[in-house]
Amino acid sequence: MIPRKEMKKSESPIDIKEGVYERFPVTRQAFVTVSFQDAGEIGYNHWMNKMMENMVRRMMSGEEGRRQEDNALDLGANALNLLIGEYGFPNFQFLKWSPLFVPDMLANHPVNMPSNELSNMVKKAAVLYGADLVGIASLDPKWVYSKDLFKSFEIVDEGSPQETEDAFLIPRKVNKAIVMAVAMDDEMIETSPLVDASTATSLGYSRMGITAVSLAEYIRGLGYQAIPCMNDTALSIPLAVEAGLGQLGRLGLLITPEFGPNVRLMKVLTDMPLENDHAIDFGIPEFCDNCHLCAEHCPSSAISFGEQSYDGICDNNNSGIKKWYISAEKCLRLWQTNGASCANCIAVCPFTRGFESMQCFECKKCETKTGCELQVNTHLRAKYGYLDVDTWGNKPKVLKPRRRGL
């Protein structure tokens, strides 16, 4: 990971219109709204039925990249995701909010160490358990979902993280988020919208689960409380921005300096006294202003060609944050007809493909001839082994990630 102390600090990484932004309920996510349209009941996965029908139909008609062996590889890659936490449900399966195997003697005995040492230890452990990127931010309650499918999330003054009959309770002292990213296989992602790209995503989810659960158990073993999260409980992208992992791009995903948007995010919430990292600026909004590749290659027209705004474009959006809003429902409907998830936007983004500043589109900053954060980032990526300087040009070679598979 490129040390964030070598990157420009962003003083206001998220532009919020006060009085408009509200905590977001999971029930307004496209997975839930499309599931309800299709099946008439509240759930997270009913939308998949149509995708599976088309997966089988396209497989039976012998389409290249959609054979039984392609789908089998995807299903195998997804097995640990389903076993651990099914993309993320709070306090569910291995994502329990209390110790899984850690004995009380350790869980009730917090180690007493300075914050900087604890932070370094936690980051080392996160990498050991599979994280490619890790950062720490304060847990701002506004990023905690207001409601899961049936129960609300409530921030309470005392106690331990727990689920009651009608709510998930997060004590106020659980005020840190350790945010992590796992890089997906860029060669498989490039095959999008074929099944191999979906396999890369499934592997990403399985790795998310393994890493989040392992880190939560480690923190409990050090005597602190830990809530392991995949997509559940809190919004991953703003937490990742605040933890210095990257910036939000036009495609509606986090763009990291190392892997572009080709990552999956997870987090562990904890009461461990940790040191925050700082948000970074490496020029993403300015670059996205001039680049529309993701919007041009989106088969469902879900990505905006326009400018950033505070106003959501559909009920699946949470208005009040300046960004490019995505039509998540259009995206999900495309996945259904495709018979597999899509990652075209990730595949074509220059930051996935090994962006370096020689490829930069003309922008106002270049007219100053003083360089920009994108150039700085190119050199940092080369310095820390993420780009091969000998292959700079139209398609530079990405050296990392080196991990292929689980």
Ligand code: SF4
């Ligand atoms: S995943 Fe595919 S359909 Fe969805 S926004 Fe990206 S390119 Fe468009």
Ligand code: SF4
């Ligand atoms: S493809 Fe271009 S516009 Fe889209 S997120 Fe990547 S850099 Fe931004």
